Amino acid sequence: MTTPTPATAPSAPQTVRGACPHDCPDTCALLTTVENGIAIRVQGNPAHGHTDGVLCAKVSKYAERTHHPERLLTPLKRSGPKGSGQFTPVGWDEALDDIAQRLAAIAARDPQAILPYSYAGTMGLVQGESVDRRFFHRLGASLLGRTICASAGSEGLNQTLGGKVGMKVEWFAESKLILIWGSNSIGSNLHFWRYAQQAKREGARLVCIDPRKSETADKCHEHLQLLPGTDAALALALMHELIANDWLDHDYIARHTLGWEGLRERALQWPPERAAEICGLPVEQIRRLARDYGTTGPAAIRLNYGMQRARGGGNATRAVACLPALVGAWRHRAGGLLMSSSGMFPVQRAALQRPELMPAGQPPRTVNMSTIGDDLLRPASDAFGPRIDALVVYNSNPVAVAPESAKVVAGFAREDLFTVVLEHFQTDTADYADYVLPATTQLEHWDVHVAYGHTDVLLNRPAIAPVGQARPNTQVFRDLAARMGFTDACFADSDEDLCRQAYGSHVDFQQLLDEGFASLPVPDAPYAEGGFPTPSGRCEFHSERLAAQGLDPLPDHLPNRERAGMSAEYPLAMISPPARNFLNSTFVNVKSLRNIETQPVLEIHPDDAAPRGIADGGRVRVFNARGSYECHAAVNHRARPGVVNGLGIWWRKFGVGGTNVNELTGQALTDLGAAPTFYDCVVQVEAVQA
Numbered sequence: 233m234t235t236p237t238p239a240t241a242p243s244a245p246q247t248v249r250g251a252c253p254h255d256c257p258d259t260c261a262l263l264t265t266v267e268n269g270i271a272i273r274v275q276g277n278p279a280h281g282h283t284d285g286v287l288c289a290k291v292s293k294y295a296e297r298t299h300h301p302e303r304l305l306t307p308l309k310r311s312g313p314k315g316s317g318q319f320t321p322v323g324w325d326e327a328l329d330d331i332a333q334r335l336a337a338i339a340a341r342d343p344q345a346i347l348p349y350s351y352a353g354t355m356g357l358v359q360g361e362s363v364d365r366r367f368f369h370r371l372g373a374s375l376l377g378r379t380i381c382a383s384a385g386s387e388g389l390n391q392t393l394g395g396k397v398g399m400k401v402e403w404f405a406e407s408k409l410i411l412i413w414g415s416n417s418i419g420s421n422l423h424f425w426r427y428a429q430q431a432k433r434e435g436a437r438l439v440c441i442d443p444r445k446s447e448t449a450d451k452c453h454e455h456l457q458l459l460p461g462t463d464a465a466l467a468l469a470l471m472h473e474l475i476a477n478d479w480l481d482h483d484y485i486a487r488h489t490l491g492w493e494g495l496r497e498r499a500l501q502w503p504p505e506r507a508a509e510i511c512g513l514p515v516e517q518i519r520r521l522a523r524d525y526g527t528t529g530p531a532a533i534r535l536n537y538g539m540q541r542a543r544g545g546g547n548a549t550r551a552v553a554c555l556p557a558l559v560g561a562w563r564h565r566a567g568g569l570l571m572s573s574s575g576m577f578p579v580q581r582a583a584l585q586r587p588e589l590m591p592a593g594q595p596p597r598t599v600n601m602s603t604i605g606d607d608l609l610r611p612a613s614d615a616f617g618p619r620i621d622a623l624v625v626y627n628s629n630p631v632a633v634a635p636e637s638a639k640v641v642a643g644f645a646r647e648d649l650f651t652v653v654l655e656h657f658q659t660d661t662a663d664y665a666d667y668v669l670p671a672t673t674q675l676e677h678w679d680v681h682v683a684y685g686h687t688d689v690l691l692n693r694p695a696i697a698p699v700g701q702a703r704p705n706t707q708v709f710r711d712l713a714a715r716m717g718f719t720d721a722c723f724a725d726s727d728e729d730l731c732r733q734a735y736g737s738h739v740d741f742q743q744l745l746d747e748g749f750a751s752l753p754v755p756d757a758p759y760a761e762g763g764f765p766t767p768s769g770r771c772e773f774h775s776e777r778l779a780a781q782g783l784d785p786l787p788d789h790l791p792n793r794e795r796a797g798m799s800a801e802y803p804l805a806m807i808s809p810p811a812r813n814f815l816n817s818t819f820v821n822v823k824s825l826r827n828i829e830t831q832p833v834l835e836i837h838p839d840d841a842a843p844r845g846i847a848d849g850g851r852v853r854v855f856n857a858r859g860s861y862e863c864h865a866a867v868n869h870r871a872r873p874g875v876v877n878g879l880g881i882w883w884r885k886f887g888v889g890g891t892n893v894n895e896l897t898g899q900a901l902t903d904l905g906a907a908p909t910f911y912d913c914v915v916q917v918e919a920v921q922a
């Protein structure tokens with residue numbers, strides 16, 4: 233006798249292959265276990281070598297984030313003053329009709345008064361840069377300069393190596409010397425750290441270069457705790473020593489580099505004593521690092537974005553990126569440098585984004601996302617163009633993450649600004665919206681990915697149905713396009729179509745469907761015989777392209793605009809790297825992770841805390857000319873004297889007094905790439921009496 237299956241029978245658990253969407257170099261392969269339509273567990277896919285079955289603490293909590301009781305479930309319309317967080321639920325049709333109408337009215341005056349604002353809340357090519365771009369291109373909206381994270385380093389690499397290219401990450405495991413430069417790998421690049429550990433077990437020496445004694449610095453053999461923004465001085469002094477001791481690969485330099493004579497002359501101006509003074513390091517430590525780098529092979533540099541968030545970030549990246557060619561490190565697969573591998577992915581961006589939909593003639597202006605505070609407050613002018621009248625924000629939380637919050641908040645609070653925010657949660661930015669639209673998470677939509685810390689393409693399949701009335705970003709822009717009367721055929725592409733278009737014939741889509749990932753055919757030692765993707769095919773110490781822009785063609789040290797001890801009023805330098813259990817401002821609302829971080833923290837050295845009467849755990853006010861931020865002091869040696877570490881990026885509404893560390897950061901831009909200078913910042917700190 234068989235028992236009939238009742239209609240409501242619980243379904244057997246299913247496992248669905250996906251990709252971690254977050255802005256993290258690791259782009260892990262996910263396995264989501266689904267039971268009765270609910271994601272009950274998210275794990276690393278053991279079949280994907282780089283993930284190796286392991287996820288970070290944050291994404292291990294992804295089921296908790298996805299089924300979070302505070303997920304946005306319906307469209308919301310503002311019913312109180314801007315920023316008050318008062319909203320009324322409305323239907324999708326009502327919301328989209330009204331949004332389309334309001335955007336159309338603004339576009340009729342000047343479409344450039346509309347600005348999309350998005351970043352890498354998801355790194356998926358489909359939910360991050362496909363139908364959205366098509367929509368705004370067709371509309372003729374302003375373009376967005378997506379500079380907030382990496383564009384100084386990217387431009388530095390581009391001018392030196394020819395793009396975001398470098399070593400294959402897996403070969404770090406075979407290196408004998410690893411420089412972890414401007415990166416807290418244990419916190420932000422866990423799967424790279426695994427390779428570094430492997431190398432360490434085989435006898436490699438690990439060196440960390442970071443103003444903060446990070447968790448990673450704790451685990452390295454040596455830590456160079458330099459002052460923020462002095463990396464180019466250090467790199468130039470290393471070159472000086474390589475030259476002085478003839479630790480050079482003359483053959484590699486002659487055959488595969490450009491501008492050696494000029495660089496040599498520049499580096500000879502940087503004896504270690506000069507750099508030691510600027511970097512705030514013992515001269516012996518610089519000499520020792522030069523000796524290690526000049527005499528240990530294969531030597532590899534894991535350069536990361538922490539060191540390019542200061543005025544000279546582009547030049548600093550250039551200086552560091554010259555080092556491997558000088559010693560011929562690129563000859564070996566375990567030698568060279570990796571900052572970002574994303575330039576190695578054959579993404580068909582034109583097919584995805586359709587720039588030809590832009591109005592004929594002059595392309596729309598570009599607004600830099602890193603100066604959104606100033607730009608929202610800017611009146612119309614010949615230089616700027618029309619005032620920004622509408623903002624459509626998705627995959628980003630600018631009110632929390634953009635520099636100089638006072639201005640950002642004032643801009644978002646403009647009653648005459650029409651703001652639409654597509655989000656999972658009621659973030660600081662969503663509080664300022666006219667409409668909040670509930671978005672699907674990675675467990676609920678299709679996507680396909682690039683990575684910037686390895687060279688595998690990953691596919692993401694939806695594991696569960698959209699939660700509540702959430703819709704994918706793509707669907708929202710398709711629906712808006714229809715309401716605006718955009719009949720171009722490309723607006724009919726489904727998310728699966730878009731997944732296929734992202735790489736066209738360059739990646740085997742069937743393999744992605746079958747296995748969830750596919751490795752790009754990258755040679756093991758891609759620059760062993762030169763062949764850099766620069767105009768000359770060489771590693772360009774001297775950049776003719778920079779010279780043509782009237783810029784210094786050789787890398788140099790450009791001091792921070794704001795330096796420790798420079799003014800009596802604001803004597804301390806402040807950097808604001810991320811707290812380990814958050815991802816930028818994502819996960820701050822996940823209670824189990826927030827409980828680990830406990831509260832917003834400023835790390836301060838005992839020598840700076842004592843004269844200010846600041847006790848460990850005590851409340852402090854951190855301030856400068858731009859603003860004031862209260863948090864709790866962690867008095868310890870993670871901070872070096874003269875430098876404080878304000879760990880980010882808390883949601884303002886979870887912070888003390890509704891602020892976060894970006895109250896203090898400024899909107900000045902880097903030398904190359906027009907990127908923000910979050911870590912080029914001075915402050916004063918005082919104890920707050922309870």
Ligand SMILES: Nc1nc2c(c(=O)[nH]1)N[C@H]1C(S)=C(S)[C@@H](COP(=O)(O)OP(=O)(O)OC[C@H]3O[C@@H](n4cnc5c(=O)[nH]c(N)nc54)[C@H](O)[C@@H]3O)O[C@H]1N2
Nearest residue numbers: 414415416419420444460461536537538810812814815816
């Ligand atoms: N857990 C976690 N992981 C993340 C993120 C996160 O927020 N949390 N963010 C993700 C994102 S968006 C990015 S861009 C990447 C960033 O990844 P990384 O570029 O590796 O950045 P961080 O790990 O933030 O490390 C930056 C380190 O640089 C140091 N630093 C600050 N100023 C200087 C300087 O002038 N010189 C040098 N040498 N070091 C300096 C900081 O103290 C910090 O330890 O990480 C991603 N991964």
Ligand SMILES: Nc1nc2c(c(=O)[nH]1)N[C@H]1C(S)=C(S)[C@@H](COP(=O)(O)OP(=O)(O)OC[C@H]3O[C@@H](n4cnc5c(=O)[nH]c(N)nc54)[C@H](O)[C@@H]3O)O[C@H]1N2
Nearest residue numbers: 351352353354381627628629633654655671808816817818
């Ligand atoms: N002081 C200071 N400020 C910093 C930094 C720092 O080190 N110090 N780091 C900077 C860096 S490196 C970066 S990259 C930026 C990051 O800034 P953002 O790119 O704004 O990153 P997040 O704060 O993670 O916010 C991403 C938002 O996107 C949402 N999201 C995720 N997936 C989707 C989706 O599929 N659809 C929609 N509609 N929304 C989605 C998430 O819920 C989240 O609220 O911050 C920068 N700000």
Ligand code: SF4
Nearest residue numbers: 252256259260288291
């Ligand atoms: S955030 Fe990074 S380490 Fe964590 S699961 Fe995603 S890709 Fe992996």
Ligand SMILES: [Mo]
Nearest residue numbers: 255380381382
């Ligand atoms: Mo970033």
